[in-house]
Amino acid sequence: ETGVTQSPTHLIKTRGQQVTLRCSSQSGHNTVSWYQQALGQGPQFIFQYYREEENGRGNFPPRFSGLQFPNYSSELNVNALELDDSALYLCASSENRGGEKLFFGSGTQLSVL
Amino acid sequence: RKEVEQDPGPFNVPEGATVAFNCTYSNSASQSFFWYRQDCRKEPKLLMSVYSSGNEDGRFTAQLNRASQYISLLIRDSKLSDSATYLCVVNTGGFKTIFGAGTRLFVKA
Numbered sequence: 001e002t003g004v005t006q007s008p009t010h011l012i013k014t015r016g017q018q019v020t021l022r023c024s025s026q027s028g029h030n031t032v033s034w035y036q037q038a039l040g041q042g043p044q045f046i047f048q049y050y051r052e053e054e055n056g057r058g059n060f061p062p063r064f065s066g067l068q069f070p071n072y073s074s075e076l077n078v079n080a081l082e083l084d085d086s087a088l089y090l091c092a093s094s095e096n097r098g099g100e101k102l103f104f105g106s107g108t109q110l111s112v113l
Numbered sequence: 114r115k116e117v118e119q120d121p122g123p124f125n126v127p128e129g130a131t132v133a134f135n136c137t138y139s140n141s142a143s144q145s146f147f148w149y150r151q152d153c154r155k156e157p158k159l160l161m162s163v164y165s166s167g168n169e170d171g172r173f174t175a176q177l178n179r180a181s182q183y184i185s186l187l188i189r190d191s192k193l194s195d196s197a198t199y200l201c202v203v204n205t206g207g208f209k210t211i212f213g214a215g216t217r218l219f220v221k222a
Contacts, residue, residue, distance in 0.1 A: 050208075055207070055208050056209060090156055090157070098207045101159050105156060
């Protein structure tokens with residue numbers, strides 16, 4: 001067990017709705033990264049939060065946004081859901097923001113209908 | 114060109130076989146390298162880091178060739194429990210950790 005927890009495990013939404021996914025990082029880790037994994041693909045980097053600030057962003061539109069809290073837990077928010085947003089959303093925590101090993105939660109499976 | 118490219122799978126091997134996975138990366142400034150393992154519908158888990166001198170962990174051996182921008186993973190004496198997807202992972206510095214699409218391995222009895 002990595003100590004990284006995500007909620008909910010599964011979620012079904014309809015196109016145009018908004019969703020919030022949550023992640024608690026491993027004790028001692030101050031960095032959280034979010035990834036989107038479509039079926040049959042590797043995880044795609046969405047963004048990273050370090051000490052409550054966005055530290056870097058992948059090629060995702062602004063309707064993907066996030067937060068990190070003082071206890072280093074994090075949220076991923078997606079507005080105006082599209083069918084292509086259906087995927088496994090993975091949260092990973094690390095000791096610091098640069099190149100360290102990532103410890104993943106078990107993910108949230110999002111289905112957009 | 115993708116930033117991290119892996120052998121297309123799947124690999125189907127019998128128990129006891131030796132199997133090798135290859136991976137290439139495009140950014141010559143890449144700094145950290147890893148192999149992760151992902152079981153079906155589960156989260157990726159770190160298998161091993163990859164060092165310039167090459168490194169071994171039991172039946173697993175990882176190699177890095179910076180000049181060719183090439184990473185490999187060798188699994189000896191394959192077990193049924195090795196069946197999974199193997200993800201090649203490269204960090205280009207700071208926040209940017211890039212995953213390959215993965216190579217699926219099936220080990221059969």
